[in-house]
Amino acid sequence: MTAASVSLRPPATAPEVARRAPRRVLPGFGLSLGYTVAYLSLIVLIPLSAVFAKTSTMGWERFWSVVTAPRVVASYQLSFGMALLAAAINAVFGLLLAWSLVRYSFPGKKLVDALIDLPFALPTAVAGIALTALYSGKGWLGSVLEPLGIKVAFQPLGVLVALTFIGLPFIVRTVQPVLEDIDTELEEAAASLGAARWQTFRLVVFPVLTPALLTGFALAFARAVGEYGSVIFIAGNIPMVSEITPLMIITQLEQYDYAGATAIAVVMLVFSFALLLAINALQAWSARSRGVGAGRGKR
Amino acid sequence: MSGASLVPGAPSHARRFETNPATRESTWVRRAILTLGLVFFALFLLLPLATVFTEALRKGLGVYFAALTEADAVSALLLTLLAAAIAVPLNLVFGVWAAWLVTKFDFTGKSLLVTLIDLPFSVSPVVAGLIYVLIFGAQGWFGPWLQAHDVKVIFAVPGIVLATVFVTFPFVARELIPLMEAQGREEEEAATVLGASGWQTFRHVTLPNVKWGLLYGVILCNARAFGEFGAVSVVSGHIRGLTNTLPLHVEILYNEYQFAAAFAVASLLALLALVTLGLKTFVEWRQAVGQQASQQAGQ
Numbered sequence: 055m056t057a058a059s060v061s062l063r064p065p066a067t068a069p070e071v072a073r074r075a076p077r078r079v080l081p082g083f084g085l086s087l088g089y090t091v092a093y094l095s096l097i098v099l100i101p102l103s104a105v106f107a108k109t110s111t112m113g114w115e116r117f118w119s120v121v122t123a124p125r126v127v128a129s130y131q132l133s134f135g136m137a138l139l140a141a142a143i144n145a146v147f148g149l150l151l152a153w154s155l156v157r158y159s160f161p162g163k164k165l166v167d168a169l170i171d172l173p174f175a176l177p178t179a180v181a182g183i184a185l186t187a188l189y190s191g192k193g194w195l196g197s198v199l200e201p202l203g204i205k206v207a208f209q210p211l212g213v214l215v216a217l218t219f220i221g222l223p224f225i226v227r228t229v230q231p232v233l234e235d236i237d238t239e240l241e242e243a244a245a246s247l248g249a250a251r252w253q254t255f256r257l258v259v260f261p262v263l264t265p266a267l268l269t270g271f272a273l274a275f276a277r278a279v280g281e282y283g284s285v286i287f288i289a290g291n292i293p294m295v296s297e298i299t300p301l302m303i304i305t306q307l308e309q310y311d312y313a314g315a316t317a318i319a320v321v322m323l324v325f326s327f328a329l330l331l332a333i334n335a336l337q338a339w340s341a342r343s344r345g346v347g348a349g350r351g352k353r
Numbered sequence: 354m355s356g357a358s359l360v361p362g363a364p365s366h367a368r369r370f371e372t373n374p375a376t377r378e379s380t381w382v383r384r385a386i387l388t389l390g391l392v393f394f395a396l397f398l399l400l401p402l403a404t405v406f407t408e409a410l411r412k413g414l415g416v417y418f419a420a421l422t423e424a425d426a427v428s429a430l431l432l433t434l435l436a437a438a439i440a441v442p443l444n445l446v447f448g449v450w451a452a453w454l455v456t457k458f459d460f461t462g463k464s465l466l467v468t469l470i471d472l473p474f475s476v477s478p479v480v481a482g483l484i485y486v487l488i489f490g491a492q493g494w495f496g497p498w499l500q501a502h503d504v505k506v507i508f509a510v511p512g513i514v515l516a517t518v519f520v521t522f523p524f525v526a527r528e529l530i531p532l533m534e535a536q537g538r539e540e541e542e543a544a545t546v547l548g549a550s551g552w553q554t555f556r557h558v559t560l561p562n563v564k565w566g567l568l569y570g571v572i573l574c575n576a577r578a579f580g581e582f583g584a585v586s587v588v589s590g591h592i593r594g595l596t597n598t599l600p601l602h603v604e605i606l607y608n609e610y611q612f613a614a615a616f617a618v619a620s621l622l623a624l625l626a627l628v629t630l631g632l633k634t635f636v637e638w639r640q641a642v643g644q645q646a647s648q649q650a651g652q
Contacts (some may be wrong), residue, residue, distance in 0.1 A: 078458060081551035086454035088468070093447050097518055098472055102483040104494065108487050150390035157370040158387055168634045172398050174573070175626035175633075179600040180619040183607050184401040185406050187616075219397050238376050239368070245375035246404040250381070252374075272585065280477025283582035283600070286605065286635060300479035307483065307587065312492050319437075319480045321565025326475040333475075336469060349403070 057324070101171055105323060110318040120317040125293055126149050130321075131300040132210060137278035141225075141271045142215035148225025149267060155226070156233040170226050173219055178283025185216055185286040208290030212296060216284040221274030228270035230265060232339035236262055276329045280322065405623045408616035420606070420614035421617025428594045429602035430616075432510065433558030436585075436598065437578035440517040444574055449567070451580060452554070455526075456533035467530065471607030473522040481519045482587025485512055511600060516584040521574045532563045565640040569633060576629040580622060611615065 109117060120126070154160070155167050173181065176246040183345040189196045191204040196207060206212050236259065289296045297305075299322060308316035370376040378386070410417055420426060454464060473481065473502040488507035499506060506512045525550055536559070556576050558566070582600040589596040597605065599622055606615035 062540055069545045079545050080457045080538065080554070082453065083458050083460075083546065086450045087458075087460070089449070090451045090454050094451075094466075094469060097515075097522060097588065099469065101488055101519070102476070104484050104487040105480070125573075132590050147390060147393040150386050151394060154387050157367055157376070158383060159367040159371065160387060160391075163367075164634070166394060167632050169557050170394075171630055171633065172402060174627065175576045175580075176402070177600045177603075177622045177626070179582040180400060180580070180622050183603065183615060184408075186406045187612070188401055188404045194358060194404070195396075214391075215397075223399060226362075234366070238373060242373070242375040250463060255529070278477070280480070282477065282479050282586075288505050300477050303477075303483060304587065305481050307486070310489040312487065312490070315483055316487065319477075322477055324479055325479070330468065330472070330475045334464075348411055350494060 086264070097139040101310045102323070103314055105319050108313065109320050110340065112313045112317065116313070117320075119319045120306075120314045121321050125297065125300070126318060127292045129198050129299045129302045130295065132213060133279055136210065136213045136217050136276050137281075140221050140278050141275040143214075143218050144221045144225045145267055145271050146268065147299055148222055149229055149263070151222075151224045152229040152233055156230060171223050173221075173223055178220070178281065179287075181284040182216065185219060185284065189215060189288065207288055208292075208296070210289075210296050212288035212290065213285055213296060217281060218264040220281050220284055220308050221278050222225055224274040225267070225270035228266045228273065228340075232263055262343060265336060265343050269333060269336040269340050272329060272333045276326060276333065279329075280326065299320035360565050361608075380633050390650070403624065405620050408612060409620040411612040414587060416536055416613050417594065417617045417620075420611075420617035423614075425594050425597065426599075426602060426618055429597045430621075432513065433598040433600075436514050436517040437575055439514050440521050440578045441571060441574050443518055443524050444521050445567075445571055447522075448527075448529055448570060449555075450573075452529035452533050453559075455530055455542075457538055470526050472516055472578040473519055478520060478583025480514050481584040483601070485519075485588055486514050486568055489515075507588050509596060512588035513585050514571050516588045517578050517581055520581050520584050523579045524574035524577065525567065525570035528566050528573070529563055532566040533559065536562050564642065565636045569636040569640075572629055572636070576626060579625055 100216065151166075151170065155163065186207055187193050189199070189212060191197065191200050192205075193207075199206060204211075206215055214351075241254050242260050244258045245251075245313075249257070272280065280300060282298070282304075283299050286301060287299060289301075291297055291301060302317045303318050303322075306312075355646070377383075413485075441618075455467055486493060486507055489499060489512065490496055491500065493506075493507075497505075506515070540558050540562075541554050544558045545551075547558070580600055582604070585598055586601060587599070588603055593605065599618060603615050603619045603622070606612075606618065
């Protein structure tokens with residue numbers, strides 16, 4: 055192992071070891087705990103608590119009137135609805151792509167595998183203007199779709215396209231490793247017992263993939279709800295029609311209504327926290343059933 | 354989530370499934386899955402990427418390079434570099450400390466801590482910007498004090514740096530934690546028992562084992578620092594030549610209908626994204642090679 059190159063001092067004497075040994079052999083617990091918690095509090099926790107502190111000063115009635123204003127409610131419907139739909143589309147095509155990447159060989163596979171992560175690496179504003187150019191009336195896809203009566207850019211459909219772009223890698227990258235770990239013995243057993251390939255997939259493979267697929271779905275959904283950069287260019291931002299919730303926060307900020315912006319932010323944060331808990335639970339489930347699927351196949 | 358173990362040179366992974374009658378689909382099913390997946394991939398990932406470059410070069414190389422060398426573009430690039438140069442090292446140091454804490458010690462509240470470290474990923478970028486406005490803005494907690502001392506954070510460079518630090522917060526920690534978890538503690542404990550100091554143990558035992566994962570985390574962190582839009586947009590105030598990062602510069606040019614210039618700057622960011630994906634693929638390959646080597650050495 056690479057550890058062989060360590061230059062060590064002479065071994066510690068036995069009493070020294072005995073004194074340090076009991077639970078924590080390694081040094082630095084206090085320091086790293088203190089540093090981690092301090093930095094986490096300074097950058098993340100204290101600033102986030104500002105949102106809740108600010109809202110608590112505004113009174114329940116004002117808070118409720120802001121977060122249930124018709125324009126804001128319309129933005130929830132758009133953001134959450136399109137985020138769900140985009141995650142569902144990605145669940146289907148992401149599974150197909152993950153399946154292709156793990157189980158088939160085809161030319162250009164390495165390139166496809168590398169580019170799946172493009173939405174993670176490409177700045178959202180760049181994605182936003184590229185999708186808008188692509189789907190506008192003069193763009194490659196827009197010029198094909200608009201004569202058919204399908205308008206994407208500056209419509210709610212544009213939001214869906216942008217959120218689908220953003221979410222794809224979440225599904226592929228959570229399903230792919232699970233698919234790689236599945237023991238072929240399971241499928242061999244199913245086949246030898248006379249199952250058709252589709253039956254084997256539906257009854258043997260798919261149940262093992264379900265937790266990972268749900269985790270990917272939840273991750274894509276969570277990301278899509280908060281997404282801003284890739285959406286605002288293509289959405290058209292028409293009040294009541296194609297405004298996303300993060301844009302409502304920006305709108306309030308531009309009117310110097312900090313309390314209003316904060317109230318909407320609280321709604322989004324509470325939702326994110328709830329989803330984060332759900333994702334944690336899903337990941338734990340995924341890890342457990344992955345162990346089962348990769349092991350002897352007892353379910 | 355660096356699951357894909359597609360080691361170049363190793364016998365094709367997919368062959369195992371393709372040659373086994375129990376795990377093989379009929380030719381037309383296979384073709385349908387591949388076609389559907391790849392068409393989706395081309396429509397949603399390849400076409401937007403290609404659009405960036407064709408739109409950037411639409412008006413010729415002269416316009417392209419003029420857009421990149423214009424004074425505002427250069428100052429936006431410099432500010433982006435500055436923000437990344439501060440945010441990445443800060444979060445690198447944090448990521449290492451946090452990973453050391455979480456993977457080398459047992460303590461109560463560990464899983465809560467890990468969840469909290471991931472928190473910035475589930476917060477909408479717009480909310481990430483908002484929290485710093487609530488603290489440092491004119492109406493914020495420290496607003497009056499900052500004004501009295503003539504310190505500008507919001508609508509100035511420090512705000513941009515803070516927002517960037519927030520959105521790139523978990524990247525390094527998240528890459529390192531699963532890796533260091535998988536490595537276990539025995540090697541470090543052995544080094545410590547033999548008398549190595551904490552730093553020596555980390556430098557000579559832990560670091561060689563996780564260096565590729567660390568590099569990968571830094572690459573992802575850097576890509577996000579360069580590309581962040583929503584959070585930075587809220588705190589920047591969009592002052593040309595002063596508080597514009599590259600993604601914000603893209604937005605301004607785009608909103609002024611300078612499409613070729615906007616896409617020229619965007620293409621720079623897209624190139625960075627492609628380099629990021631290339632490095633990521635290389636790092637995964639190195640990691641896989643390293644794992645194979647250590648597995649063979651262990652046998």
